[in-house]
Amino acid sequence: MTATTTAPAGVVEADRRAPNRNRKPLRPARMVLYVFLTVVALGWLAPLLLAVYASLRPYAETAKYGYFSLPHHLSFHYYGLAWSSGDMPKYFRNTLIIALPSVFLVLFFASFVAFSLSRVKIPGRKTLLIMFAAGNLLPPQVMVTPLYTAYTKIPLPTFLSSSETLYDSYLGVIAIHVAFQTGFCVFVLYNYMQTIPTELTEAAAVDGASLWRQYWQVILPLTRPALGALATLEFTWIYNDFLWALVLMTSGDKLPITSALNNLRGEFFTDYNLLAAGSVLVALPTLIVFFALQKQFVSGLTLGANKG
Amino acid sequence: MTSSPLTAEAPAPQTTPVRGRRRVRLRRYGRRDIPVLVVLLGIPVLLDLALIWATTVASIGLSFTSYNGVTAIKWVGLRNYEQIFTIYLPFWTAVRNNLLWLGVLGLVATPLGLFFAVLLDKQIRFTRVYQSIFYMPVVLSLAVVGFIAQLIYSRDYGVLNSLLGRGSHPIDWLGDSKINIWAVLVAAVWRHAGYVMILYLAGLKAVDPALKEAAVIDGANERQTFFRVVFPTLRPINIIVVVITVIEALRAFDIVYAINSGRNGLELLSVLVTANIVGEASRIGFGSAIAVILLATSIGFVIAYLTQIIREDRQ
Numbered sequence: 001m002t003a004t005t006t007a008p009a010g011v012v013e014a015d016r017r018a019p020n021r022n023r024k025p026l027r028p029a030r031m032v033l034y035v036f037l038t039v040v041a042l043g044w045l046a047p048l049l050l051a052v053y054a055s056l057r058p059y060a061e062t063a064k065y066g067y068f069s070l071p072h073h074l075s076f077h078y079y080g081l082a083w084s085s086g087d088m089p090k091y092f093r094n095t096l097i098i099a100l101p102s103v104f105l106v107l108f109f110a111s112f113v114a115f116s117l118s119r120v121k122i123p124g125r126k127t128l129l130i131m132f133a134a135g136n137l138l139p140p141q142v143m144v145t146p147l148y149t150a151y152t153k154i155p156l157p158t159f160l161s162s163s164e165t166l167y168d169s170y171l172g173v174i175a176i177h178v179a180f181q182t183g184f185c186v187f188v189l190y191n192y193m194q195t196i197p198t199e200l201t202e203a204a205a206v207d208g209a210s211l212w213r214q215y216w217q218v219i220l221p222l223t224r225p226a227l228g229a230l231a232t233l234e235f236t237w238i239y240n241d242f243l244w245a246l247v248l249m250t251s252g253d254k255l256p257i258t259s260a261l262n263n264l265r266g267e268f269f270t271d272y273n274l275l276a277a278g279s280v281l282v283a284l285p286t287l288i289v290f291f292a293l294q295k296q297f298v299s300g301l302t303l304g305a306n307k308g
Numbered sequence: 309m310t311s312s313p314l315t316a317e318a319p320a321p322q323t324t325p326v327r328g329r330r331r332v333r334l335r336r337y338g339r340r341d342i343p344v345l346v347v348l349l350g351i352p353v354l355l356d357l358a359l360i361w362a363t364t365v366a367s368i369g370l371s372f373t374s375y376n377g378v379t380a381i382k383w384v385g386l387r388n389y390e391q392i393f394t395i396y397l398p399f400w401t402a403v404r405n406n407l408l409w410l411g412v413l414g415l416v417a418t419p420l421g422l423f424f425a426v427l428l429d430k431q432i433r434f435t436r437v438y439q440s441i442f443y444m445p446v447v448l449s450l451a452v453v454g455f456i457a458q459l460i461y462s463r464d465y466g467v468l469n470s471l472l473g474r475g476s477h478p479i480d481w482l483g484d485s486k487i488n489i490w491a492v493l494v495a496a497v498w499r500h501a502g503y504v505m506i507l508y509l510a511g512l513k514a515v516d517p518a519l520k521e522a523a524v525i526d527g528a529n530e531r532q533t534f535f536r537v538v539f540p541t542l543r544p545i546n547i548i549v550v551v552i553t554v555i556e557a558l559r560a561f562d563i564v565y566a567i568n569s570g571r572n573g574l575e576l577l578s579v580l581v582t583a584n585i586v587g588e589a590s591r592i593g594f595g596s597a598i599a600v601i602l603l604a605t606s607i608g609f610v611i612a613y614l615t616q617i618i619r620e621d622r623q
Binding site for chain 1: 427
């Protein structure tokens with residue numbers, strides 16, 4: 001029950017309105033709340049709107065009048081420029097080469113690990129669970145140095161990596177993403193699977209279902225909402241990653257899109273309007289994912305947090 | 309959100325492994341089950357052990373050497389640490405900045421997120437729209453946030469100087485090493501508050517409305533109801549939020565790296581680690597020592613968080 005501002009009166013009011021709580025008439029206190037929220041929300045949106053606005057204006061204009069001025073010319077010119085001269089399609093493709101297998105492997109491994117830790121009485125399963133959960137909480141910089149060193153020394157056949165080492169290969173970046181993110185997903189999925197009655201897998205086992213079938217046909221279908229939520233979250237995180245590609249890759253044309261954004265910065269002169277157009281393009285996929293799958297997104301985060 | 313009513317009863321079947329029964333259960337898995345288990349559990353466990361834990365331990369080992377990636381590994385004892393604490397100037401700037409980051413996220417962004425959550429929990433019209441807007445910065449890549457910050461803070465054309473009417477005496481928000489960390493922290497708050505809001509909103513929805521009603525009947529005003537009744541029930545969320553805030557503050561990297569590679573007043577511990585290995589400077593031992601200091605700071609929180617999980621699991 002939401003008793004607003006004045007508490008003693010709140011009881012009476014709440015009772016009177018019990019039948020349709022959602023439709024309260026606007027009282028002054030509510031008005032203030034709405035005005036406040038709207039002002040703050042506009043402020044919250046402002047930076048992004050500004051980036052869009054700047055990206056539509058030529059550099060000469062903003063250089064003359066500043067970003068905070070009325071427009072003289074508006075065009076999508078910079079988007080075309082960022083797209084073609086910034087080679088963005090290539091970098092988007094690189095991101096997908098890294099993100100799609102990573103998300104798939106993370107969810108597959110994490111769901112099986114969570115399944116076996118929650119259903120099979122493996123000795124030391126609590127330790128394994130803690131190992132996964134804690135690994136995800138370590139600062140990635142702690143792994144950076146040895147990982148970099150090891151990657152430069154591990155050879156790979158040429159068809160897997162043109163650099164012939166794990167360093168500067170997609171495989172290396174995917175591997176660390178999988179290792180790092182599996183920890184988080186194991187933890188979330190383990191908690192989720194704990195809520196599925198054990199009788200289901202026990203009955204399946206009595207009927208002679210193998211472990212794999214218990215996982216694939218009994219537990220996994222019931223875990224679908226959590227998997228959907230985690231897929232959304234993991235895709236955004238891996239898409240947004242900046243550190244691993246920066247440290248573990250060196251060839252400019254293999255970089256994922258977030259790291260390649262720096263390429264739009266000139267050596268002597270940076271056209272910030274071009275950079276704004278690039279930033280908007282890079283932000284667009286995550287914003288689309290967020291608005292289209294908002295429910296999954298939010299439930300993914302709170303799944304990890306609520307039982308903690 | 310959806311799982312909370314169920315989690316309370318879930319662990320019950322797990323708590324009855326009698327010795328004898330356990331053996332029977334293990335034997336129940338057939339010949340085909342064991343290879344599946346070994347392979348599909350083994351790969352992720354090995355991956356985690358090798359890439360996360362072994363590298364963490366290796367960082368600790370390397371931090372006592374002068375390894376540079378080329379010549380043989382040479383043991384130098386505590387020399388790296390000694391240099392970091394005494395003659396490596398960026399270190400103390402980085403420590404100060406990481407502490408500022410933690411302080412601002414903890415004392416500004418987190419309360420702000422809680423405040424948003426409380427306001428949006430009041431059965432407001434368009435609450436979804438407001439939620440989306442406040443949450444939106446969280447899905448943006450931090451690198452993009454760094455670039456947008458440059459549009460706003462730019463000395464010559466930036467919006468902020470225009471708004472403040474400082475056309476003739478512009479402030480170099482990102483270039484002035486005395487103030488740039490604060491400018492960046494505003495962007496960090498912008499991004500963190502929405503995250504905290506979502507976590508608290510889920511928590512607030514799970515609070516039993518009867519509790520609030522009871523408090524109101526007992527004559528508690530709204531502030532008392534929140535701080536004495538609602539907030540204490542949010543304890544599990546509070547712990548998560550604290551841990552996330554600390555970890556975010558220690559991990560902070562992308563925004564400053566996108567702005568100026570973390571130099572000139574924007575040093576952070578995380579940046580110093582990478583700065584010592586990326587590019588020409590291949591001071592692996594030295595970089596590792598900074599990483600170990602970062603690890604030592606965070607490990608306490610990681611352990612606190614895990615003990616909380618284990619304790620709740622036992623209940």
